[in-house]
Amino acid sequence: xxxxxxxxxxxxxxxxxxxxxxxxxxIGEGRTxxxxxxxxxxxxxxxxxxAGFHQPDPGSTATLAGKTLHLGDGDEAEAAxxxxxxxxxxxxxxxxxxxxxxxxxGYTTGRFGRxxxxxxxxxxxxxxxxxxxxxxxxxVPVAMLAPxxxxxxxxxxxxxxxxxxxxxxVLDEPTASLPGADVERLFSAIRLLKERGVAxxxxxxxxxxxxxxxxxVSVLRDGRRVTTMPTESLDHTxxxxxxxxxxxxxxxxxxxxxxxxxxxxxVESIRGGTITNxxxxxxxxxxxxxxxxxxxxRELVAPFITGQTPSDxxxxxVCGTPLPNYDxxxxxxxxxxxxxxxxxxxxxxxxxxxxxxxxxxxxxxNWRGGRLRHAEERAETGVWIDRLQIKTAGTExxxxxxxxxxxxxxxxxxxxxxxxxxxVLDEPTSGIDVKAKEQILQLIDEAASSGAAVLVVSTDTDExxxxxxxxxxxxxxxxxxxxxxxxxxxxxxxxxxxQSTKATSA
Amino acid sequence: xxxxxxxxxxxxxxxxxxxxxxxxATSSWVNRIGLDKYSGLYLLGAFFIFFGLTEDNFLIWNGSxxxxxxxxxxxxxxxxxxxxxxxTGTFDLSIGASMALSLVIVNKMALETDLPDGxxxxxxxxxxxxxxxxxxxxxxxxxxxxxxxxxxxxQVIAALIRRIHDGGNITNAFGDSYIDFGKGSLFSFTxxxxxxxxxxxxxxxxxxxxxxxxxxxxxxTPTGRKMFATGGNPEAARLSGVKTDRLAWGSLIASAxxxxxxxxxxxxxxxxxxxxxxxxxxFTAVGAVFFGASQxxxxxxxxxxxxxxxxxxxGIKGIGLRYPREIDWIQPMFEGLVLIIAVAVASRQAxxxxxxxxxxxxxxxxxxxxxxxVQPSPATxxxxxxxxxxxxx
Numbered sequence: 019x020x021x022x023x024x025x026x027x028x029x030x031x032x033x034x035x036x037x038x039x040x041x042x043x044x045i046g047e048g049r050t051x052x053x054x055x056x057x058x059x060x061x062x063x064x065x066x067x068x069a070g071f072h073q074p075d076p077g078s079t080a081t082l083a084g085k086t087l088h089l090g091d092g093d094e095a096e097a098a099x100x101x102x103x104x105x106x107x108x109x110x111x112x113x114x115x116x117x118x119x120x121x122x123x124g125y126t127t128g129r130f131g132r133x134x135x136x137x138x139x140x141x142x143x144x145x146x147x148x149x150x151x152x153x154x155x156x157x158v159p160v161a162m163l164a165p166x167x168x169x170x171x172x173x174x175x176x177x178x179x180x181x182x183x184x185x186x187x188v189l190d191e192p193t194a195s196l197p198g199a200d201v202e203r204l205f206s207a208i209r210l211l212k213e214r215g216v217a218x219x220x221x222x223x224x225x226x227x228x229x230x231x232x233x234x235v236s237v238l239r240d241g242r243r244v245t246t247m248p249t250e251s252l253d254h255t256x257x258x259x260x261x262x263x264x265x266x267x268x269x270x271x272x273x274x275x276x277x278x279x280x281x282x283x284x285v286e287s288i289r290g291g292t293i294t295n296x297x298x299x300x301x302x303x304x305x306x307x308x309x310x311x312x313x314x315x316r317e318l319v320a321p322f323i324t325g326q327t328p329s330d331x332x333x334x335x336v337c338g339t340p341l342p343n344y345d346x347x348x349x350x351x352x353x354x355x356x357x358x359x360x361x362x363x364x365x366x367x368x369x370x371x372x373x374x375x376x377x378x379x380x381x382x383x384n385w386r387g388g389r390l391r392h393a394e395e396r397a398e399t400g401v402w403i404d405r406l407q408i409k410t411a412g413t414e415x416x417x418x419x420x421x422x423x424x425x426x427x428x429x430x431x432x433x434x435x436x437x438x439x440x441x442v443l444d445e446p447t448s449g450i451d452v453k454a455k456e457q458i459l460q461l462i463d464e465a466a467s468s469g470a471a472v473l474v475v476s477t478d479t480d481e482x483x484x485x486x487x488x489x490x491x492x493x494x495x496x497x498x499x500x501x502x503x504x505x506x507x508x509x510x511x512x513x514x515x516x517q518s519t520k521a522t523s524a
Numbered sequence: 525x526x527x528x529x530x531x532x533x534x535x536x537x538x539x540x541x542x543x544x545x546x547x548x549a550t551s552s553w554v555n556r557i558g559l560d561k562y563s564g565l566y567l568l569g570a571f572f573i574f575f576g577l578t579e580d581n582f583l584i585w586n587g588s589x590x591x592x593x594x595x596x597x598x599x600x601x602x603x604x605x606x607x608x609x610x611x612t613g614t615f616d617l618s619i620g621a622s623m624a625l626s627l628v629i630v631n632k633m634a635l636e637t638d639l640p641d642g643x644x645x646x647x648x649x650x651x652x653x654x655x656x657x658x659x660x661x662x663x664x665x666x667x668x669x670x671x672x673x674x675x676x677x678x679q680v681i682a683a684l685i686r687r688i689h690d691g692g693n694i695t696n697a698f699g700d701s702y703i704d705f706g707k708g709s710l711f712s713f714t715x716x717x718x719x720x721x722x723x724x725x726x727x728x729x730x731x732x733x734x735x736x737x738x739x740x741x742x743x744x745t746p747t748g749r750k751m752f753a754t755g756g757n758p759e760a761a762r763l764s765g766v767k768t769d770r771l772a773w774g775s776l777i778a779s780a781x782x783x784x785x786x787x788x789x790x791x792x793x794x795x796x797x798x799x800x801x802x803x804x805x806x807f808t809a810v811g812a813v814f815f816g817a818s819q820x821x822x823x824x825x826x827x828x829x830x831x832x833x834x835x836x837x838x839g840i841k842g843i844g845l846r847y848p849r850e851i852d853w854i855q856p857m858f859e860g861l862v863l864i865i866a867v868a869v870a871s872r873q874a875x876x877x878x879x880x881x882x883x884x885x886x887x888x889x890x891x892x893x894x895x896x897x898v899q900p901s902p903a904t905x906x907x908x909x910x911x912x913x914x915x916x917x
Contacts (some may be wrong), residue, residue: 069777106603324763363760365751366757367757369756370752374749432764
């Protein structure tokens with residue numbers, strides 16, 4: 019077996035963290051090679067460097083089919099025959115399959131640059147047919163297609179002119195948003211490609227899929243390759259051991275759950291999207307973590323509870339007050355504060371000042387005698403800046419000028435200022451550096467110590483293990499396990515998330 | 525290679541100190557004399573000095589001051605009616621038509637009924653408020669982009685106006701008491717070194733009171749703060765408990781009401797109705813809001829708008845006196861250029877480089893490094909964030 023892609027000594031550092039640390043990999047000619055690892059292990063960084071989205075640190079070398087490949091140059095990778103299907107597929111929902119495929123492959127044009135739609139239609143139909151997706155309606159907007167059909171459209175686009183220049187197809191979490199039956203259809207397409215001798219780099223959280231489709235597996239941990247082995251020589255348990263590899267000490271909790279007290283937050287039979295049924299309770303002083311792989315329903319837990327997204331059914335009660343569906347204002351009035359997952363689109367108002375952002379959830383506090391007391395707002399903001407150690411050039415500069423971690427702290431301030439009885443945090447430390455992360459974990463502990471019920475939803479298992487009193491694990495849209503005390507280790511949480519996948523997807 | 529590379533290394537060095545914000549303000553003479561924030565006032569002063577000193581007929585220039593001050597109250601109100609919904613990120617392009625609607629109603633009722641003229645004024649205002657409520661319904665409930673909704677509504681209003689009145693001018697419809705109510709002189713002032721008397725009527729002060737009221741709401745109440753937050757990032761505002769739909773709806777009702785009041789002021793000042801009133805003032809009003817956004821503060825604001833209206837009006841008046849035969853084409857040229865130049869100057873102010881980190885869609889193992897240039901200047905707030913309609917809304 020000769021190697022198609024060889025990468026040596028690939029390092030990529032970001033402020034505050036090293037995403038890849040002297041990473042090596044070899045991918046065999048015509049093999050399907052799976053890349054597995056926990057969140058933060060460096061999988062995505064590697065794919066993004068390959069695609070030219072990130073630049074590697076100096077010192078790496080790579081060859082593709084014997085020729086030197088400059089990592090970080092997307093055009094060169096494309097020219098050398100590396101094609102990508104990213105998780106979000108990159109399709110324009112309002113356009114049909116033909117237009118989406120032509121967008122990537124280039125339009126066939128006739129005289130005067132007119133698009134030859136007939137040729138483009140033929141090309142699209144043939145490409146889909148070759149993947150076993152001849153049933154795709156190429157005339158309707160792709161938004162109307164089944165999830166697996168959309169993936170097929172993206173695959174067809176990626177594979178265009180493949181025969182002339184075939185080397186490596188990269189599939190990044192292709193099944194993350196696919197229901198079970200659609201996964202099977204996609205796999206049939208992948209098998210067709212394997213028969214044609216296409217080498218595939220397959221990134222997935224779903225270990226079952228890895229065993230089903232991959233010839234080789236590379237395990238990443240903390241930015242390094244732990245091992246590469248043929249899939250036959252591994253089993254599920256061994257693979258998870260390789261992925262986790264280390265245990266993490268829990269931090270000392272100052273807060274403790276008041277077990278005798280009634281739940282401050284109780285969620286019953288919530289349903290909608292990927293969530294089939296969710297029940298949860300959080301008591302005052304308690305920090306409950308929610309873990310789950312992408313597609314498990316984890317990402318909808320906070321939006322449903324806080325009213326950010328409408329759920330189909332179910333009830334949320336905050337300290338005895340039932341919350342109406344899809345009404346963040348009512349949630350806040352009832353004593354629930356929350357920090358949304360996407361800071362940029364859901365959290366900050368970029369051009370407004372730090373002070374205006376921090377006080378937004380309760381502007382009325384400084385409204386007295388018919389006037390908004392601007393000086394008092396600034397003073398109050400100053401106190402929060404000190405308390406949360408926010409680095410900013412003042413209370414009046416636009417929040418958009420702060421770093422991500424500091425923006426996040428302002429949003430924490432916005433919530434903590436309400437002295438909430440329930441605090442819901444969605445991915446509280448995503449995309450922020452290590453130091454800010456520690457401070458935020460500290461704030462979570464302080465909030466719980468002062469009696470708030472805290473729900474933390476996170477893809478970062480280490481963070482959950484550090485912060486939470488107990489962790490509930492979501493698989494297939496519902497809570498399948500709960501870990502607390504000594505059972506609550508990174509290893510067990512990861513294990514529970516992955517182990518049960520098979521049972522529910524079958 | 526080059527672009528992304530620079531980004532990454534910049535970020536690495538900046539990140540070491542944990543304070544990766546980097547505010548590079550261009551402190552130049554422009555800032556020191558406040559030309560960035562007060563360009564309108566400088567321009568206004570320049571006009572007064574230039575036309576006051578060089579105009580052959582000094583008296584004519586002085587005499588025109590009263591005319592401009594009083595007539596432009598109408599444009600001030602129309603501009604403010606555009607400003608109010610704009611703060612929530614909502615456009616109201618039907619304000620010119622709303623103004624014409626109240627004007628035609630008050631004239632028509634005075635002409636054809638025996639009711640007191642004031643009843644017509646009230647009916648006109650109510651009609652405009654109803655239009656605003658319908659605009660709000662279309663934008664908030666039916667989720668039609670405000671740009672489209674109010675553009676359509678302005679045609680609907682135009683149709684209503686033609687149903688109410690078949691087109692000709694209406695003059696002398698009002699009784700004296702109605703005119704006196706608006707036009708009675710409240711304030712008079714004798715211009716030094718000349719005999720010119722400037723008299724400011726009641727309606728001028730009505731306009732000022734409305735402007736002050738809007739200023740108070742926008743700058744000194746929680747409602748105003750929430751309106752700007754809604755305009756800045758509607759989803760973030762909603763998730764912070766702001767009732768964004770209610771604010772957008774309310775702001776559309778307010779804008780139609782203010783525009784209707786502009787129509788009433790027109791009726792006091794000119795006591796006529798002509799079909800060319802209303803919609804043609806839309807550009808001047810909208811232009812004044814965006815020009816005004818470059819004045820005083822970093823976003824659209826009341827007094828900046830007021831200044832902008834008068835700068836444009838006095839400029840045009842002066843040019844018109846100097847070149848009476850050329851003013852026809854100079855006026856739109858002047859309005860257009862002043863708007864563009866004022867916004868361009870404001871945009872050159874402090875450019876804040878922001879390294880905004882976004883979590884990646886998959887497993888957020890590394891933050892995606894995106895370097896944004898956020899320009900916190902007023903005009904760019906408007907042009908970048910608000911003036912480009914999202915037609916898919």
